[in-house]
Amino acid sequence: MKRRQTQNDVARPLENRPFQTMPITVRIPQAVAMLGMSRSKLYQFIQSGEIEIVKIGRATLIPVESLTRFIAARHSPERPSE
Known part of the structure; x- marks a missing residue:
């Protein structure tokens, strides 16, 4: 029987999960x-095309690479201290 995913599983950083590779x-x-x-803000970015999705059947999947690009485009360089 497959274990149901809990909110703690979702919130735990993916790179800290033992013996698993990073999902695509x-x-x-x-x-x-x-x-x-928020979920609604994520859907706004999907609707605007800033975050891409992949539909497989009824499942909506988001490529991790799309999330990485989304964050990189908004990353502001650190300001030098005065």
């Missing part, structure tokens, strides 16, 4: 936890 896609709840934003 994540589902909406995982993306929300990874980005630290």
Whole structure:
């Protein structure tokens, strides 16, 4: 019997999970936890095309690479201390 995924599993950073490789896609709840934003805000970015999705059947998957590009595009360089 397959163990049901809990909210703690989703919130736990993916790179800290033992014996697993980084997934190439994540589902909406995982993306929300990874980005630290609301579900509705994530859907706004998907609707605007800033975050891409992949539909497989009824599943909505988000490529991790898309999330990485999304964050990189908004990364502001640190200001030098005065």
